Amino acid sequence: MTDNLLARKLGQVVQLSAADLALLDGLSERSYTVSSGEDIIKQGDEPRYVHLVLDGIVCRNKVLPNGDRAIVGLLLPGDLCDLHIAILGRMDHNISALSDCRIVDIPHRTVVEMTSSSRRLAMALWWATLVDEAILREWLVGLGRRRADRRAAHLLCEILARLEAVGRGQDRVVPLGHQQLADVLGITSVHLHRVLGTLKSQGLIVQQDRRIVVNDVAALREYGQFDPDYLHRDDNLSPLAEWMLAG
Numbered sequence: 001m002t003d004n005l006l007a008r009k010l011g012q013v014v015q016l017s018a019a020d021l022a023l024l025d026g027l028s029e030r031s032y033t034v035s036s037g038e039d040i041i042k043q044g045d046e047p048r049y050v051h052l053v054l055d056g057i058v059c060r061n062k063v064l065p066n067g068d069r070a071i072v073g074l075l076l077p078g079d080l081c082d083l084h085i086a087i088l089g090r091m092d093h094n095i096s097a098l099s100d101c102r103i104v105d106i107p108h109r110t111v112v113e114m115t116s117s118s119r120r121l122a123m124a125l126w127w128a129t130l131v132d133e134a135i136l137r138e139w140l141v142g143l144g145r146r147r148a149d150r151r152a153a154h155l156l157c158e159i160l161a162r163l164e165a166v167g168r169g170q171d172r173v174v175p176l177g178h179q180q181l182a183d184v185l186g187i188t189s190v191h192l193h194r195v196l197g198t199l200k201s202q203g204l205i206v207q208q209d210r211r212i213v214v215n216d217v218a219a220l221r222e223y224g225q226f227d228p229d230y231l232h233r234d235d236n237l238s239p240l241a242e243w244m245l246a247g
Helices: 005-010 018-027 108-117 119-145 148-165 178-185 189-201 217-224 239-246
Strands: 031-034 039-041 049-055 058-063 069-075 094-097 101-107 205-208 211-214
Touching: 005 018, 005 119, 018 108, 018 119, 049 108, 058 178, 069 119, 069 178, 101 108, 108 119, 119 148, 119 239, 148 178, 148 189, 148 211, 148 217, 178 189, 189 205
Parallel strands: none
Antiparallel strands: 031 101, 039 094, 049 101, 058 069, 058 094, 205 211
């Protein structure tokens, strides 16, 4: 298995060539550190780069006039932040670090050149964007129809599954603090305390410092009614996509 996290993610759906892997390896050569709580790019800024997460957890978020923050997406190691944002003239949300992170800035021109030179990379990046949309749909369903404790269980299972897909998460640790998790779930800190209490009382999780450790992944999946189908990890490409690659 390659050490390149982006290659691990894209390789779930497309068999990458040696040239593809070399291109992806070249992207990760110049990384930098962003401290927890720091904005990588702010709402209203002109986007000049696509950001690749190598370590840590990054979020898409919007801040309301009263200061309340809504987290509308999590970006984990191997994820690209807003691949096609260059089409827009300015950011309509913030991208911020929820933990200490290692990030790579990829110029838009590099993304265009990469996708133009490799049909397989272009298809894999298209797939990754569609999976981002599928995750957002699942979050909307959770907000509208899942009880808070089941929504929390579902989210923890999703994070572990996404980390596992790139060779991380074996320690079953979700490195989110109390207020961060409340912002993701769209509930108050007080409500979250009760929710986590419910999960702890059933032996599903424990809390260690600013982290949540999952005791029993299978039981947590059952409790949260977690079906990883929307992550499309084990999907084959559609016949149309295969035809496009072969053409």
